[in-house]
Amino acid sequence: xxxxxxxxxxxxxxxxxxxxxxxxxxxxxxxxxxxxxxxxxxxxxxxxxxxxxxxxxxxxxxxxxxxxxxxxxxxxxxxxxxxxxxxxxxxxxxxxxxxxxxxxxxxxxxxxxxxxxxxxxxxxxxxxxxxxxxxxxxxxxxxxxxxxxxxxxxxxxxxxxxxxxxxxxxxxxxxxxxxxxxxxxxxxxxxxxxxxxxxxxxxxxxxxxxxxxxxxxxxxxxxxxxxxxxxxxxxxxxxxxxxxxxxxxxxxxxxxxxxxxxxxxxxxxxxxxxxxxxxxxxxxxxxxxxxxxxxxxxxxxxxxxxxxxxxxxxxxxxxxxxxxxxxxxxxxxxxxxxxxxxxxxxxxxxxxxxxxxxxxxxxxxxxxxxxxxxxxxxxxxxxxxxxxxxxxxxxxxxxxxxxxxxxxxxxxxxxxxxxxxxxxxxxxxxxxxxxxxxxxxxxxxxxxxxxxxxxxxxxxxxxxxxxxxxxxxxxxxxxxxxxxxxxxxxxxxxxxxxxxxxxxxxxxxxxxxxxxxxxxxxxxxxxxxxxxxxxxxxxxxxxxxxxxxxxxxxxxxxxxxxxxxxxxxxxxxxxxxxxxxxxxxxxxxxxxxxxxxxxxxxxxxxxxxxxxxxxxxxxxxxxxxxxxxxxxxxxxxxxxxxxxxxxxxxxxxxxxxxxxxxxxxxxxxxxxxxxxxxxxxxxx
Amino acid sequence: xxxxxxxxxxxxxxxxxxxxxxxxxxxxxxxxxxxxxxxxxxxxxxxxxxxxxxxxxxxxxxxxxxxxxxxxxxxxxxxxxxxxxxxxxxxxxxxxxxxxxxxxxxxxxxxxxxxxxxxxxxxxxxxxxxxxxxxxxxxxxxxxxxxxxxxxxxxxxxxxxxxxxxxxxxxxxxxxxxxxxxxxxxxxxxxxxxxxxxxxxxxxxxxxxxxxxxxx
Ligand code: SF4
Ligand code: FES
Ligand code: FES
Numbered sequence: 012x013x014x015x016x017x018x019x020x021x022x023x024x025x026x027x028x029x030x031x032x033x034x035x036x037x038x039x040x041x042x043x044x045x046x047x048x049x050x051x052x053x054x055x056x057x058x059x060x061x062x063x064x065x066x067x068x069x070x071x072x073x074x075x076x077x078x079x080x081x082x083x084x085x086x087x088x089x090x091x092x093x094x095x096x097x098x099x100x101x102x103x104x105x106x107x108x109x110x111x112x113x114x115x116x117x118x119x120x121x122x123x124x125x126x127x128x129x130x131x132x133x134x135x136x137x138x139x140x141x142x143x144x145x146x147x148x149x150x151x152x153x154x155x156x157x158x159x160x161x162x163x164x165x166x167x168x169x170x171x172x173x174x175x176x177x178x179x180x181x182x183x184x185x186x187x188x189x190x191x192x193x194x195x196x197x198x199x200x201x202x203x204x205x206x207x208x209x210x211x212x213x214x215x216x217x218x219x220x221x222x223x224x225x226x227x228x229x230x231x232x233x234x235x236x237x238x239x240x241x242x243x244x245x246x247x248x249x250x251x252x253x254x255x256x257x258x259x260x261x262x263x264x265x266x267x268x269x270x271x272x273x274x275x276x277x278x279x280x281x282x283x284x285x286x287x288x289x290x291x292x293x294x295x296x297x298x299x300x301x302x303x304x305x306x307x308x309x310x311x312x313x314x315x316x317x318x319x320x321x322x323x324x325x326x327x328x329x330x331x332x333x334x335x336x337x338x339x340x341x342x343x344x345x346x347x348x349x350x351x352x353x354x355x356x357x358x359x360x361x362x363x364x365x366x367x368x369x370x371x372x373x374x375x376x377x378x379x380x381x382x383x384x385x386x387x388x389x390x391x392x393x394x395x396x397x398x399x400x401x402x403x404x405x406x407x408x409x410x411x412x413x414x415x416x417x418x419x420x421x422x423x424x425x426x427x428x429x430x431x432x433x434x435x436x437x438x439x440x441x442x443x444x445x446x447x448x449x450x451x452x453x454x455x456x457x458x459x460x461x462x463x464x465x466x467x468x469x470x471x472x473x474x475x476x477x478x479x480x481x482x483x484x485x486x487x488x489x490x491x492x493x494x495x496x497x498x499x500x501x502x503x504x505x506x507x508x509x510x511x512x513x514x515x516x517x518x519x520x521x522x523x524x525x526x527x528x529x530x531x532x533x534x535x536x537x538x539x540x541x542x543x544x545x546x547x548x549x550x551x552x553x554x555x556x557x558x559x560x561x562x563x564x565x566x567x568x569x570x571x572x573x574x575x576x577x578x579x580x581x582x583x584x585x586x587x588x589x590x591x592x593x594x595x596x597x598x599x600x601x602x603x604x605x606x607x608x609x610x611x612x613x614x615x616x617x618x619x620x621x622x623x624x625x626x627x628x629x630x631x632x633x634x635x636x637x638x639x640x641x642x643x644x645x646x647x648x649x650x651x652x653x654x655x656x657x658x659x660x661x662x663x664x665x666x667x668x669x670x671x672x673x674x675x676x677x678x679x680x681x682x683x684x685x686x687x688x689x690x691x692x693x694x695x
Numbered sequence: 696x697x698x699x700x701x702x703x704x705x706x707x708x709x710x711x712x713x714x715x716x717x718x719x720x721x722x723x724x725x726x727x728x729x730x731x732x733x734x735x736x737x738x739x740x741x742x743x744x745x746x747x748x749x750x751x752x753x754x755x756x757x758x759x760x761x762x763x764x765x766x767x768x769x770x771x772x773x774x775x776x777x778x779x780x781x782x783x784x785x786x787x788x789x790x791x792x793x794x795x796x797x798x799x800x801x802x803x804x805x806x807x808x809x810x811x812x813x814x815x816x817x818x819x820x821x822x823x824x825x826x827x828x829x830x831x832x833x834x835x836x837x838x839x840x841x842x843x844x845x846x847x848x849x850x851x852x853x854x855x856x857x858x859x860x861x862x863x864x865x866x867x868x869x870x871x872x873x874x875x876x877x878x879x880x881x882x883x884x885x886x887x888x889x890x891x892x893x894x895x896x897x898x899x900x901x902x903x904x905x906x907x908x909x910x911x
Binding site: 169177179181 | 777780787
């Protein structure tokens with residue numbers, strides 16, 4: 012530790028810290044453009060100047076200067092103020108004065124710091140330089156004349172995203188930030204450079220000229236377009252969601268957000284179900300809520316529970332799933348399933364289906380085996396954590412599955428599950444020697460006939476290499492659906508004598524209730540089955556429905572979600588559902604009354620109490636303790652059943668995976684741009 | 696500005712860019728020697744000599760010494776670097792020509808010492824002889840490219856033109872004209888002072904210290 016005095020305040024910081032960090036520890040604000048605590052240090056903007064006693068008698072950039080014991084720092088001396096003013100003046104020489112038409116206006120570091128540390132005028136009277144804008148694809152808009160060459164975007168794309176596409180070409184006055192050879196940024200995390208850019212050089216293309224930050228209401232929520240549970244902030248104006256930004260959560264997403272989760276929001280306005288519909292004579296016609304309810308009630312009349320079933324979709328909140336489960340129970344049915352992809356998830360114990368190491372725990376791992384998963388596509392933010400760990404060095408990573416560029420080097424160990432029976436001896440040795448090995452099983456490994464066997468084999472492997480100890484739980488299931496873990500926690504799966512999804516299809520039930528379930532082939536539903544679709548988008552499920560009940564999307568309801576780690580998180584309502592659409596649990600509650608089985612909760616708080624009763628994990632919001640493995644006994648599965656059929660990637664097109672992103676023109680543009688770009692092997 | 700969300704970047708290259716580049720036997724022969732100079736795992740350090748290999752090979756093969764994008768991509772592949780890292784280096788240094796140039800690259804120094812010694816005349820003679828108007832342009836016949844450079848470090852023999860890898864010194868309007876005519880005939884004169892000065896020794900001697908006469 013080093014003792015440093017900053018403006019008379021004494022602080023202790025670890026050796027090797029920068030002076031800037033010491034100043035922060037002392038509560039002093041240091042202006043900056045290039046420095047970012049999650050990126051490497053560049054030291055090129057010179058805004059963070061301070062004065063250090065007994066150091067060279069000149070302003071010193073604090074982000075690059077290491078602390079020393081007994082150092083005395085001044086952050087507000089005349090030399091410092093003058094220095095910063097000078098730097099600011101230089102930065103503004105070539106920066107256009109186009110704030111009135113700049114999308115960064117109101118949340119611009121340059122604007123703020125010019126106000127705080129700059130001069131009130133410029134002495135520069137010559138021509139400013141102009142730089143041609145770059146086309147970085149459908150997501151990131153560029154106005155490169157505004158760029159101040161902080162290189163944050165370059166460093167993020169190369170370091171965190173691992174897709175080194177951006178660079179600074181030419182020199183001096185001619186330096187330009189871009190791709191040199193025109194290309195769309197091939198990273199699923201590219202939107203984050205918009206947040207990182209301290210000026211308006213990189214802004215959101217779909218959001219261009221849409222709103223000013225001060226017009227927006229900002230609501231905390233949870234992303235549901237993958238299973239990471241990224242913490243987001245939903246920015247809305249009136250009834251419309253205009254923007255989605257990440258919130259910092261060190262345990263989950265640090266401060267990153269994946270592109271689909273950030274940009275699919277224009278899908279929230281399109282193809283919405285905003286009123287109930289009832290099919291009459293083969294055609295869907297608009298109906299009132301009571302007509303829709305009456306139509307369902309009539310169908311249910313006289314049916315026994317075993318002829319009724321329900322399937323929960325990928326974006327559902329826990330509240331509505333519990334309400335649906337209990338509605339089904341009141342009708343005598345336990346034909347429930349949440350595994351639309353047919354994944355052989357085992358709900359008998361929680362650590363059989365969660366990401367037990369936790370996302371933050373990845374940073375402690377010292378060997379990783381990926382089985383049937385491409386985390387880059389399935390959970391880009393989580394993948395960034397694996398890359399971060401990989402960059403720290405000394406970690407073997409193996410992959411059983413389709414070869415792709417996951418942004419770090421992996422050892423290809425095979426393509427199908429049989430490999431698990433005879434794992435490459437050298438790699439198995441590395442796993443055994445590792446202190447904290449991780450096994451990550453993806454949905455591609457489970458959604459296949461031998462899925463249960465793969466799950467069991469992966470667990471056995473984890474146990475045999477010492478990944479399951481009292482301190483370390485190295486067995487992980489990586490989900491792709493935000494609702495899945497919550498549904499499993501609630502027991503939204505059939506019991507031994509009840510019908511599974513496959514049995515409910517093909518005429519196995521007479522009434523099938525789809526709660527936002529669109530990710531399966533609806534043609535498999537029996538012709539005579541009466542389908543109730545409750546959800547927010549006119550997608551596959553709605554097209555097959557006999558009655559449509561318009562529900563709320565994730566931004567339009569308060570909801571509880573459990574991410575792949577098993578972390579329970581809550582989002583708030585940002586805007587109201589459109590038209591006649593309602594929050595989903597309320598729809599179920601209202602319908603239960605119609606059929607005389609009134610569900611015992613009138614408020615969401617009462618329903619949440621009920622959640623906690625059903626499974627105590629729902630009482631623990633946000634915080635997730637780390638568990639070791641207490642029970643070595645694994646899930647059942649016949650090892651002989653392991654086939655040699657290669658794993659098929661769980662996600663074919665990252666940009667369109669759910670009703671929201673399929674309705675999004677921005678995501679469609681991404682699909683068009685990237686569908687033809689194959690992922691090339693070998694990371695930097 | 697104002698483009699719709701639907702515009703997708705189509706990789707756009709100038710028509711003069713070849714779509715592929717492969718090192719020829721001569722370059723291949725030089726590569727192991729270059730790579731051996733750097734410790735294992737630090738091969739990226741070889742990027743500058745490798746880019747020179749590309750430029751020299753282009754001169755051999757096409758008569759024009761320049762580095763095409765395909766060549767930078769090949770260097771990136773050989774050195775296991777991201778292509779953008781090679782683009783950054785190639786565009787940083789003035790010595791790499793990023794588009795085709797003439798057979799003779801006239802790099803005319805116009806910095807103060809050369810200017811004081813008459814670089815304006817040299818420039819004018821070059822313009823007259825080649826028909827080139829602006830800096831960086833290539834003559835219609837593809838023989839000459841004219842570039843304005845800063846001090847070449849040979850001010851003692853100002854003014855200077857660097858032609859490809861050679862310096863021609865002590866120029867004036869006439870000698871520049873003769874130089875260019877000789878080049879056009881494909882008979883490059885001997886590099887160095889056009890006045891026949893020995894390196895940068897005084898004109899007319901002395902050329903060694905031993906011939907100096909000191910007054911006592
Ligand atoms: S575009 Fe923005 S983030 Fe990138 S270097 Fe320029 S100012 Fe920095
Ligand atoms: S923040 Fe220190 S130089 Fe940019
Ligand atoms: S000024 Fe021309 S060589 Fe120095």
